[in-house]
Amino acid sequence: MKKYLVTGGAGFIGSNFIHYMLEKYSDILIIDLDKLTYAGNLENLKDIEGDKRHIFIKGDICDRKTVSDLLMRYDPDCIINFAAESHVDRSIADPQVFVETNVSGTVNLLGCSMNAWYDPATCTWLPGKKFIQVSTDEVYGALGSDGFFTESTPLSPHSPYSASKASADLLVMAFHDTYKMPVNITRCSNNYGPYQFPEKLIPLMINNTRQKKQLPVYGDGMQVRDWLYVKDHCKAIDMVAENGKTGEVYNIGGHNERTNIFIVKTIIEQLRRRLEDEGISEALITHVADRLGHDRRYAIDPEKIRKDLGWFPETPFEEGIVLTIDWYLDNEAWMDRVTSGNYMKYYEEMYGNRL
Ligand code: NAD
Numbered sequence: 360m361k362k363y364l365v366t367g368g369a370g371f372i373g374s375n376f377i378h379y380m381l382e383k384y385s386d387i388l389i390i391d392l393d394k395l396t397y398a399g400n401l402e403n404l405k406d407i408e409g410d411k412r413h414i415f416i417k418g419d420i421c422d423r424k425t426v427s428d429l430l431m432r433y434d435p436d437c438i439i440n441f442a443a444e445s446h447v448d449r450s451i452a453d454p455q456v457f458v459e460t461n462v463s464g465t466v467n468l469l470g471c472s473m474n475a476w477y478d479p480a481t482c483t484w485l486p487g488k489k490f491i492q493v494s495t496d497e498v499y500g501a502l503g504s505d506g507f508f509t510e511s512t513p514l515s516p517h518s519p520y521s522a523s524k525a526s527a528d529l530l531v532m533a534f535h536d537t538y539k540m541p542v543n544i545t546r547c548s549n550n551y552g553p554y555q556f557p558e559k560l561i562p563l564m565i566n567n568t569r570q571k572k573q574l575p576v577y578g579d580g581m582q583v584r585d586w587l588y589v590k591d592h593c594k595a596i597d598m599v600a601e602n603g604k605t606g607e608v609y610n611i612g613g614h615n616e617r618t619n620i621f622i623v624k625t626i627i628e629q630l631r632r633r634l635e636d637e638g639i640s641e642a643l644i645t646h647v648a649d650r651l652g653h654d655r656r657y658a659i660d661p662e663k664i665r666k667d668l669g670w671f672p673e674t675p676f677e678e679g680i681v682l683t684i685d686w687y688l689d690n691e692a693w694m695d696r697v698t699s700g701n702y703m704k705y706y707e708e709m710y711g712n713r714l
């Protein structure tokens with residue numbers, strides 16, 4: 360039986376990954392370590408409650424004792440680190456926690472793994488072990504109107520979020536270069552799909568549109584992101600865990616470059632038709648003050664993972680956005696619950712002066 364330690368499994372991508380893996384493999388054990396910050400939600404894992412192949416542990420990746428005890432008790436073959444502070448706007452407002460979780464948390468996981476898996480006397484690692492760091496294309500900085508990020512693009516992060524992720528990547532690679540730790544780093548583009556917290560563009564716009572609230576588009580809305588359907592991303596991570604070559608970085612992109620304004624107009628159009636409400640219109644779009652240091656364009660060349668591991672993005676944006684909207688319309692109670700309480704405070708602080 361293959362055993363995984365997944366961190367951040369109550370968040371957006373982590374919970375999708377756990378669903379994906381439990382559907383795909385019957386003989387599997389997933390230990391899920393999550394601090395349950397504002398972004399972590401056990402409701403994302405409700406349908407697998409009671410499934411013995413998934414063990415949830417509430418805890419912090421920065422806590423040495425918690426992580427060491429888990430490694431000792433369950434002896435996982437593979438650690439996949441999804442846990443992070445993940446929102447650029449929050450990192451601009453308050454960078455400190457990004458360094459704590461994304462940098463110190465990652466180095467703690469690396470150190471604990473090394474204690475459990477490495478024999479300094481012989482400089483050898485237990486066979487069959489691997490550490491996967493889930494990173495982001497944002498570590499490469501921003502592109503102009505053409506070109507793509509490849510794995511050899513120099514790191515040039517701009518936001519406190521991407522700087523913290525780049526720092527973590529450098530530490531992961533340092534453990535590989537120094538101690539030959541078996542690692543992979545994956546760098547993906549913008550994910551979208553079920554269970555994404557509505558602070559990110561797509562779920563925020565779906566939530567506001569269904570309520571006919573203003574749709575805050577930063578600046579001119581012509582920034583470009585490469586959208587990756589979350590299930591395609593989960594498949595890529597599974598393939599890297601299975602066959603990724605030690606020490607390699609893999610870029611994972613959707614070949615779905617779209618401007619932000621296109622995304623917002625697509626959501627409006629879809630919801631107007633689906634909810635049969637003429638009050639849902641482009642008049643809801645409100646251009647607001649731009650994000651500080653806003654990266655203009657991200658785009659990934661996923662050729663390496665295609666060539667080496669046979670992965671490709673299967674879900675075109677037009678299909679993925681319909682699946683995503685379907686999910687949010689079918690799960691309005693989920694959206695209502697995650698946007699009650701603290702979310703309103705966040706929204707007021709982030710958008711109050713802009714709108
Ligand atoms: P998310 O914010 O939805 O979830 C993060 C999860 O980590 C939450 O469940 C949270 O409770 C948990 N967490 C936070 N701090 C923790 C800590 N100290 N200890 C344990 N758990 C902690 O994030 P996501 O969108 O699912 O992103 C997952 C990973 O993928 C992150 O590393 C992120 O940088 C990366 N990534 C995300 C995207 C995207 O589009 N969402 C794109 C590129 C890379």
Ligand code: TYD
Pocket residue numbers: 446447448549558559560561563575576577578580582583584619650
């Ligand atoms: P986001 O989903 O926060 O992801 P990232 O910053 O990691 O790419 O934002 C995606 C794009 O949408 C980004 O260019 C910022 C923009 N954006 C808005 O225009 N309005 C919003 O309310 C949000 C949340 C994002």
